[in-house]
Structures are given as C-alpha cells and as structure tokens.
Amino acid sequence: xxxxxxxxxxxxxxxxxxxxxxxxxxxxxxxxxxxxxxxxxxxxxxxxxxxxxxxxxxxxxxxxxxxxxxxxxxxxxxxxxxxxxxxxxxxxxxxxxxxxxxxxxxxxxxxxxxxxxxxxxxxxxxxxxxxxxxxxxxxxxxxxxxxxxxxxxxxxxxxxxxxxxxxxxxxxxxxxxxxxxxxxxxxxxxxxxxxxxxxxxxxxxxxxxxxxxxxxxxxxxxxxxxxxxxxxxxxxxxxxxxxxxxxxxxxxxxxxxxxxxxxxxxxxxxxxxxxxxxxxxxxxxxxxxxxxxxxxxxxxxxxxxxxxxxxxxxxxxxxxxxxxxxxxxxxxxxxxxxxxxxxxxxxxxxxxxxxxxxxxxxxxxxxxxxxxxxxxxxxxxxxxxxxxxxxxxxxxxxxxxxxxxxxxxxxxxxxxxxxxxxxxxxxxxxxxxxxxxxxxxxxxxxxxxxxxxxxxxxxxxxxxxxxxxxxxxxxxxxxxxxxxxxxxxxxxxxxxxxxxxxxxxxxxxxxxxxxxxxxxxxxx
Numbered sequence: 001x002x003x004x005x006x007x008x009x010x011x012x013x014x015x016x017x018x019x020x021x022x023x024x025x026x027x028x029x030x031x032x033x034x035x036x037x038x039x040x041x042x043x044x045x046x047x048x049x050x051x052x053x054x055x056x057x058x059x060x061x062x063x064x065x066x067x068x069x070x071x072x073x074x075x076x077x078x079x080x081x082x083x084x085x086x087x088x089x090x091x092x093x094x095x096x097x098x099x100x101x102x103x104x105x106x107x108x109x110x111x112x113x114x115x116x117x118x119x120x121x122x123x124x125x126x127x128x129x130x131x132x133x134x135x136x137x138x139x140x141x142x143x144x145x146x147x148x149x150x151x152x153x154x155x156x157x158x159x160x161x162x163x164x165x166x167x168x169x170x171x172x173x174x175x176x177x178x179x180x181x182x183x184x185x186x187x188x189x190x191x192x193x194x195x196x197x198x199x200x201x202x203x204x205x206x207x208x209x210x211x212x213x214x215x216x217x218x219x220x221x222x223x224x225x226x227x228x229x230x231x232x233x234x235x236x237x238x239x240x241x242x243x244x245x246x247x248x249x250x251x252x253x254x255x256x257x258x259x260x261x262x263x264x265x266x267x268x269x270x271x272x273x274x275x276x277x278x279x280x281x282x283x284x285x286x287x288x289x290x291x292x293x294x295x296x297x298x299x300x301x302x303x304x305x306x307x308x309x310x311x312x313x314x315x316x317x318x319x320x321x322x323x324x325x326x327x328x329x330x331x332x333x334x335x336x337x338x339x340x341x342x343x344x345x346x347x348x349x350x351x352x353x354x355x356x357x358x359x360x361x362x363x364x365x366x367x368x369x370x371x372x373x374x375x376x377x378x379x380x381x382x383x384x385x386x387x388x389x390x391x392x393x394x395x396x397x398x399x400x401x402x403x404x405x406x407x408x409x410x411x412x413x414x415x416x417x418x419x420x421x422x423x424x425x426x427x428x429x430x431x432x433x434x435x436x437x438x439x440x441x442x443x444x445x446x447x448x449x450x451x452x453x454x455x456x457x458x459x460x461x462x463x464x465x466x467x468x469x470x471x472x473x474x475x476x477x478x479x480x481x482x483x484x485x486x487x488x489x490x491x492x493x494x495x496x497x498x499x500x501x502x503x504x505x506x507x508x509x510x511x512x513x514x515x516x517x518x519x520x521x522x523x524x
Contacts, residue, residue, distance in 0.1 A: 070094050139218045
C-alpha cells in the first residue's frame with residue numbers, strides 16, 4: 001500500500017509537468033495606480049525588457065494592462081508615465097503554470113522642470129510610504145527562491161543586515177540585539193499573534209511557519225525607525241499582505257515539498273465585471289505523509305501540522321471594496337515513552353507528553369475612495385492563538401501506568417479595529433491619520449503535581465483588557481531627492497492605565513541617479 005501511494009504521487013507529479021509543458025507562453029497583467037492616492041492611472045507604458053521583439057502595452061481607462069504570449073523566464077518590467085517616477089521591477093519570474101498578476105504603484109514627481117531625471121529600480125523600496133530607512137520589501141518569489149529559507153519569511157529576514165536567527169530549530173529572529181518577542185506581525189492591516197505552527201503565547205517564532213508564501217504579495221519588513229502607524233513593538237515589524245486571486249482565469253496548483261508538505265491551491269473569478277475573486281490554499285505536513293508511506297524523519301515523535309489561508313475579494317461596488325481574508329492553523333506532536341529510541345533527541349522513557357497549538361485569523365477589510373486624492377481603509381477582525389501542554393509520569397514498575405503531573409493551557413483572543421484616512425494633498429504632501437483598538441481576552445492556566453501528589457497552581461488568570469492606539473503621520477517631499485517623514489504615535493493600555501507618546505521623524509536624501517529619462521515641458 002505504501003509503495004502504491006508513492007508511485008501515485010510520482011505519477012501525479014509527472015502528469016502535472018506534462019500538462020504545464022503543453023502551454024509554452026504566459027500572460028503578464030495587472031493594474032497601475034498612484035502609490036499615495038490609490039487612483040488608477042490610464043495610459044501608463046508597461047514594457048517587458050529582454051523580449052525579442054520587445055513586448056509592451058498601455059494601461060486602459062481603469063488602469064489595467066495585459067501582455068500576452070510571453071515566453072517563460074525572468075524579466076525586468078519597466079513602467080513609465082509622464083509626471084511620475086519610472087519604475088523597473090526586476091526578476092519577474094514568468095512560468096507556464098500561473099498568470100503573473102501585478103499591483104503597481106507609481107510615485108508622482110515633485111518638480112516642474114523642462115527636463116526630469118528619474119530613478120530606475122524598485123527592488124528594495126517598501127510599500128509603506130512613510131518609510132525612511134531600516135526597511136525593505138520582499139516578494140513571494142524571493143522567499144521561495146532564497147536558499148535555506150524553507151519558504152519562511154522569518155528565515156529570509158534573518159539574512160538581512162542586522163538580523164540573525166538563534167538556530168535552525170526555530171525561526172525566531174533577533175534584530176540588532178533586541179528580543180524576538182518585540183516583533184510585530186500584521187496581515188492586511190490586522191495585528192496577528194505568533195503565525196507559526198507549534199507556537200506558544202508570548203513568543204513570535206516557531207519551528208514551522210503557518211504563512212503560506214504562495215498567497216503573500218510584496219510585503220514590508222522593518223528593523224527600526226517604524227512609521228507612526230506601528231506601535232506596541234520595539235524590535236521589528238512584518239507587515240504582510242495576502243494577494244488577491246486571479247479575477248479573470250481559474251487556476252489550480254498542486255505541489256509537495258519536504259517542509260511545506262502537500263499543498264493544494266485554487267483561485268479564480270467570482271464576478272468578472274466587478275473584478276471579484278477568490279483564493280484558497282491548504283497545506284498538510286510532509287511528516288504526516290512520510291509516516292504513512294514509511295519514510296524515516298529522524299524521530300519517532302511525528303509533528304503534524306496543517307493550515308488554510310484564504311482571501312475573497314468582493315470587487316468594486318458603489319460603497320467601496322470589501323475583502324475577507326483569514327488564516328487557520330493546527331499542529332500537534334506527542335512524545336510517548338514506548339515509541340522512542342535512544343537516538344531520539346527528545347527521548348524520555350519516564351514521561352509521555354502531548355503538545356497542541358491552534359491559530360485563527362479572520363478579517364474584513366473595507367476600502368473606499370473619498371475623492372481622487374483621498375481614501376479610507378478599515379479592517380475589522382479577530383485573532384486567536386492557544387496552546388496546550390500535558391505531561392504524564394510513567395511508572396517504573398510493572399504493570400506500567402501513567403499519572404498526569406503537568407498541565408499548561410493558555411490562549412488569547414483579540415478583537416481588533418484598524419481604520420485610517422489617507423490623503424495625497426499635493427505632489428509634495430501625503431498624510432495619514434488612524435486609530436487601532438483591540439479588546440484582549442487572556443486565559444492562563446498552569447499547574448504541576450508535587451512529590452506529595454498535591455497540585456501547585458502557577459497560573460490561574462482569565463480577564464479582559466484593551467489596547468488603544470492612535471497616530472498621525474505625514475510625508476513631505478521638498479524635492480524628488482529630499483524627503484521628510486514625521487509623525488506621532490500614542491497608545492493606552494487600559495489594564496494599568498499606562499500610556500506612551502512617541503514622536504517619529506526621519507529624513508532621506510538620495511545621492512545620485514541610477515537611470516535617466518528626459519521629458520520636455522512637464523507640469524504638475
């Protein structure tokens with residue numbers, strides 16, 4: 001039976017490659033908008049560099065573009081429009097299996113000159129407009145391609161300057177000597193708990209990431225100098241975003257990896273006229289599959305984990321755009337005294353231990369334009385993470401019996417609201433004002449049995465509290481090279497009425513240019 005299952009998996013993998021090989025070209029499409037105001041830009045020139053002949057197109061009245069019949073490979077995309085800084089997106093990986101769907105933001109030039117000099121690359125430029133330094137962006141393709149990254153954004157970040165990882169068994173990151181617990185995780189504007197399998201409350205890392213890299217879009221990682229919208233963190237910030245599903249074509253993906261396990265993903269349009277779409281991705285641990293077909297994994301204690309990520313885009317409506325997104329993850333591992341061997345690192349013939357952890361994230365995001373230069377963005381959501389550790393003492397006499405001697409059960413449930421007003425006042429000034437409110441329910445229960453068979457209670461706590469944050473920040477461009485980012489962040493923890501007010505200021509001056517383009521008689 002095990003051999004049959006392995007043969008089926010191999011045959012299935014070959015059949016997928018055969019199907020993909022039948023289609024030798026692919027489509028690159030997407031939308032181009034103003035990076036600050038989120039207004040679409042028609043007439044933008046999009047060119048795929050490196051093709052022969054050169055392939056390119058212009059965005060339509062809704063800001064959309066489509067370039068068909070592109071041969072698989074890695075290409076640079078050049079995006080240019082009069083009055084905006086030119087962008088070059090490097091190393092866009094075109095494959096036969098999936099369409100390339102891009103969401104591109106252009107930044108308006110400040111100066112009114114007869115000749116404009118613009119910069120040419122956007123590899124490390126962040127999505128957040130208020131970033132000055134100590135930040136960079138990363139993409140789904142970069143995480144999957146990074147050697148040793150294990151399809152894990154944390155392990156990729158550990159390769160950045162000033163960032164390190166304690167060891168290979170966990171993906172905790174140390175940023176400039178700060179504790180890993182000072183890292184903030186955010187998905188599509190919603191603050192989330194530790195997004196890792198086998199996680200515990202109070203930590204931000206784990207052995208295996210529950211973030212499916214195939215569903216994330218270009219995201220930001222901050223190592224210091226956070227913009228004013230980020231609070232309750234003193235080490236770093238992962239600001240992730242889930243990509244929207246393909247709104248024009250149904251696509252299905254099946255794959256297997258040593259760490260990501262068995263994966264199935266489906267995406268496609270719901271209503272093509274409104275641009276609505278769905279995306280679902282499910283993963284099941286490879287260790288569970290390996291156990292079923294008899295492949296050794298180095299320990300008798302098999303870790304099981306699975307996760308589901310999704311995003312449902314409601315498309316454009318009269319009252320704005322609604323998006324529902326979420327993440328669910330479950331993991332467990334048992335260490336049993338009669339199923340271990342001497343080479344097992346976790347071997348203990350006198351104990352049985354059981355560990356489980358669960359993660360839940362669900363959010364509803366609303367985006368609505370006020371006018372061509374302003375918009376509101378609001379996220380309402382709930383997050384949950386909990387873990388249980390149970391330990392039984394095994395008798396040394398015959399017959400063998402077990403006695404429960406350790407119980408550790410913890411969980412936290414957050415209800416969150418994050419809303420912001422964003423306005424591009426003019427080509428010089430962009431402002432953002434927002435507030436974040438969180439209701440936090442914390443449950444801590446831990447006890448152990450002493451030598452007199454009496455339970456000692458270490459934790460016994462259940463209570464609610466709330467955390468309220470507010471901020472205002474502005475970006476002012478004196479010139480195309482000289483930028484000021486400034487803001488103020490404030491927060492109040494109701495539990496003990498402690499509050500903080502934190503000013504944030506950053507200056508950036510760009511020295512030199514990477515590429516130039518001449519435009520005559522340009523006006524704002």
